[in-house]
Amino acid sequence: MSTYSNTTTKPVIISQSNKKLEKLQFVFVSSCAAWGGSEDLWTKSARFLKKQGFTVHALKNGVPEHKYVQELKDDGIEVKNICILVEFLRKLRFLLNLQFVYKSIKLLKFFKRKNLHQLLKNRLVVIISQGDNFDGIGIAKVFLALNLPYIIISHKASDSIWPCGRKRQIMQDVYSKAKFCFFVSQHNLSLTEAQIGFRLNNAEVVRNPHQAIISEALPYPKIENDTFKIACVGRLWILDKGQDVLLKVLAQDKWQNRNLHVSFFGEGVDQEALLDMLRLLKLENVSFHGFINNILDVWHHHHALIMPSRAEGLPIALVEVMMCGRPAIVTDVGGMSEIIEDDTTGFIATSACFQEIDKVLERAWQRRYEWENIGKQASMSIRKLIPPNPEQVFAHKLIQICRDLN
Structure with missing residues (x-):
């Protein structure tokens, strides 16, 4: 298991004088088709990192009209659509090789005006946020084939829905080669390990932000x-x-x-x-x-x-x-x-x-x-289990992982 703390890591203000992190870019990719609670962690973490001076990009499987999308835009983070790529990957019935990867990457608007070599030079780190624990593995496979470091977040795992066949093989591949894997519960982490058939030494539990930012319980309603x-x-x-x-x-x-x-x-x-x-x-x-x-x-x-x-x-x-x-x-x-x-x-x-x-x-x-x-x-x-600002704790973890990569 990881040496990173699950809930008690204290967020720090990021020093822009740290030369090793100056060129670091975070790319958040959401594989969810809908917009639900699983979007909260990556959006709030992305905004926090942007405010600390890092370069932050965001891609999503469909971009709805949502207040969080507008908040990201207001902070200088435009959310770009990757639904074409997701549909392309869904139709593939065989392992992507590098030729197909480059063709599929061209479908990403994010890469339209970017030079891949320059992105690699600038230390691009991808964070793939999944609504389940395998809906983003096709996207992860693309970044794995391009040798781009990626981190996986999984927001749910179901005892009644197990990946099988080629999907399970890709899941094994992308989880084992991820720089880190985050889960929102120990159950989801343990179940994912059971589904892929091996322990994840690069994984831990992380908490989601919430709206009940209050110092104590509300008064109990009158009966x-x-x-x-x-x-x-x-x-x-x-x-x-x-x-x-x-x-x-x-x-x-x-x-x-x-x-x-x-x-x-x-x-x-x-x-x-x-x-x-x-x-x-x-x-x-x-x-x-x-x-x-x-x-x-x-x-x-x-x-x-x-x-x-x-x-x-x-x-x-x-x-x-x-x-x-x-x-x-x-x-x-x-x-x-x-x-x-x-x-x-x-x-x-x-x-x-x-x-x-x-x-x-x-x-x-x-x-x-x-x-x-x-x-x-x-x-x-x-209050003993959930930190006051989980998105800041998570952002700090991402920075620490990136420090260890450099």
């Missing part, structure tokens, strides 16, 4: 008419987030007859499917509210979080709810159990199936009058 309000926060994507199972659980008479209301916050491709399911099951104590900009607004009015996930990295929403002093009801996937102590700072279901989610919700319900105290414990616990 009106003895009704408890639970929020389910996350992208409306059934495959990973499991909102369908939660709706089935809530359709039982016992939950319909209790003083409980569940609010869903988020957007996604399965929004219409979930709304149709809501109508089909005739749920009276469930509502959907779409995306919300300020997460603190949710926790001013809700008493607990529920996440019936089938796969995760380490959800930003979970860190935020704990920072705000609310208990979380979650499934044992990704890094959930790495930051929650069951029955002490939250409640953990053994799996994302109907029976287990029903059990954990029942267990939490029986202790609902203790939620305020459980939330306070969660608030104190999470």
Whole structure:
């Protein structure tokens, strides 16, 4: 394992007098087709590095209209589109050789006006940010073939989705030859090692930035008419987030007859499917509210979080709810159990199936009058695990890795 600290590294102001780093360029490449929580780490780290005087570039698989894209542009970092390259790589059925690499690199607008030799001379370091743990391996293969140093970030790994065949071989190749590999949970790191079949000595866990930048827990909401309000926060994507199972659980008479209301916050491709399911099951104590900009607004009015996930990295929403002093009801996937102590700072279901989610919700319900105290414990616990500015810690790690390369 790495000698770099997981959470306690203190960010430093970068000295521009360091001659070895003067020509260093960071290129952040996001392989995600959508824009979600997995974009937060690289965008905020890129902005931090730019403000410290480094040259920073950004490429993404599709560039949406998003406030983070505008913030990057305002800081002098233009996000360029690599969707053509991604589609090209997806269609290839054989190992890229150098000839194909040079042809594919021409599709990158980033390289259109750049001289590759000059980029190499200027110490180009690529950081590939993946939404999963293998959606960016085709891009990594390009940089590997060009002998450009690259670093991989993985934001999720799923026990139910394993790479196979040629994809697994490329995954083994690019992970073993990466300068460093970062994961947002120990679970994701260990699962990736199982999927590729060997230990990664160039890997460690890194934390994501979040919006709950507060010094202590929020005041606990008033319980009106003895009704408890639970929020389910996350992208409306059934495959990973499991909102369908939660709706089935809530359709039982016992939950319909209790003083409980569940609010869903988020957007996604399965929004219409979930709304149709809501109508089909005739749920009276469930509502959907779409995306919300300020997460603190949710926790001013809700008493607990529920996440019936089938796969995760380490959800930003979970860190935020704990920072705000609310208990979380979650499934044992990704890094959930790495930051929650069951029955002490939250409640953990053994799996994302109907029976287990029903059990954990029942267990939490029986202790609902203790939620305020459980939330306070969660608030104190999470502050020991997550640094105040994870993006600065991560940027410092990148700089240290680059120092070691030179």
